Amino acid sequence: MEEKISTTTLEEWLENVKPFAYDGQLADYIPALAKQDPEDLAVSIYYLDGDCVHAGDVESCFTLQSISKVIALALALIDNGEDYVFERVGMEPTGDPFHSIYRLEQHRPSKPLNPMINAGALAVSNMIHGQTPDEKVGRLLSFIHEMTDDHSIRFNSEVASSEFETAFLNRSLLYYLKQHKVVTGSVEETLDAYTKQCSVELNVRHLSKIGALFANEGRDLNSGRQIIPKHFARICKTFMVTCGMYDASGSFAIKVGIPAKSGVSGGVMGSLNGFGGIAVYGPALDSKGNSVVGLKLLEMLSNRYDLSIF
Numbered sequence: 255m256e257e258k259i260s261t262t263t264l265e266e267w268l269e270n271v272k273p274f275a276y277d278g279q280l281a282d283y284i285p286a287l288a289k290q291d292p293e294d295l296a297v298s299i300y301y302l303d304g305d306c307v308h309a310g311d312v313e314s315c316f317t318l319q320s321i322s323k324v325i326a327l328a329l330a331l332i333d334n335g336e337d338y339v340f341e342r343v344g345m346e347p348t349g350d351p352f353h354s355i356y357r358l359e360q361h362r363p364s365k366p367l368n369p370m371i372n373a374g375a376l377a378v379s380n381m382i383h384g385q386t387p388d389e390k391v392g393r394l395l396s397f398i399h400e401m402t403d404d405h406s407i408r409f410n411s412e413v414a415s416s417e418f419e420t421a422f423l424n425r426s427l428l429y430y431l432k433q434h435k436v437v438t439g440s441v442e443e444t445l446d447a448y449t450k451q452c453s454v455e456l457n458v459r460h461l462s463k464i465g466a467l468f469a470n471e472g473r474d475l476n477s478g479r480q481i482i483p484k485h486f487a488r489i490c491k492t493f494m495v496t497c498g499m500y501d502a503s504g505s506f507a508i509k510v511g512i513p514a515k516s517g518v519s520g521g522v523m524g525s526l527n528g529f530g531g532i533a534v535y536g537p538a539l540d541s542k543g544n545s546v547v548g549l550k551l552l553e554m555l556s557n558r559y560d561l562s563i564f
């Protein structure tokens with residue numbers, strides 16, 4: 255890409271995509287997420303040289319939700335190694351909604367198809383080292399602090415409790431996985447760790463910086479320190495391409511072509527080798543649980559600046 259994108263351009267583009275928010279709906283199956291402001295809108299681009307441009311409600315914080323699945327996977331790989339993780343969770347996209355249960359029965363021995371659907375992500379959370387849920391989440395938070403260089407990032411306990419109290423489907427997935435020895439230990443404790451992981455709260459600037467670190471082969475942009483081994487960063491980005499948008503991953507790959515992961519709070523994190531990280535926040539979601547304005551904005555950026563990896 256020849257030129258960097260200016261703040262003014264980003265501001266104009268946000269204005270253009272704003273009306274699309276009315277085509278979407280807030281996630282309300284987690285009651286606390288229904289309190290988000292559907293008109294919040296923000297974008298941030300973090301270049302590999304450390305420059306960051308952003309526009310919109312940059313200070314608005316939102317919870318990671320499924321975007322945390324990428325970060326948790328990186329930590330579980332560091333903790334356990336590739337063989338251990340992929341003996342228990344597969345590598346194939348499903349084409350199903352993120353909370354779908356029915357493919358768990360189709361594989362013998364039972365194994366979630368990938369770490370981006372809830373079944374796979376619950377198994378990955380269970381693998382993160384730590385004696386207690388708080389120890390696991392504490393380690394994940396430290397990992398995020400290292401990646402963002404912001405040690406004030408925490409999880410939102412209201413969102414975490416709200417999900418914990420209503421996560422009957424995720425409990426079902428966990429009991430199934432426990433029966434088939436994909437997860438070990440207490441179901442309630444794994445769910446506790448997972449819901450806290452999903453509730454880690456940050457803004458688009460943080461998220462674009464994490465995306466940039468993945469794009470920088472897992473190295474910190476300033477110090478060059480290897481925070482995620484290059485091979486594990488590559489595995490995470492590949493899952494972002496094949497499964498990052500759930501059952502919309504194929505159309506997203508064609509229309510946008512940027513490795514990206516969405517969450518039901520309305521965040522999307524993109525990671526583009528040779529370019530950096532892109533984060534968008536807009537809490538109104540389409541029927542598949544992806545941010546409507548996030549997808550629109552990424553599509554416009556990709557087309558205008560020829561960002562597709564394909």
Ligand code: DON
Pocket residue numbers: 318319320321352353372417424452516517518519542543544
């Ligand atoms: O487990 C859940 O349902 C949520 N904590 C996360 C789901 C999610 O973000 C799916 N994303 N589009």
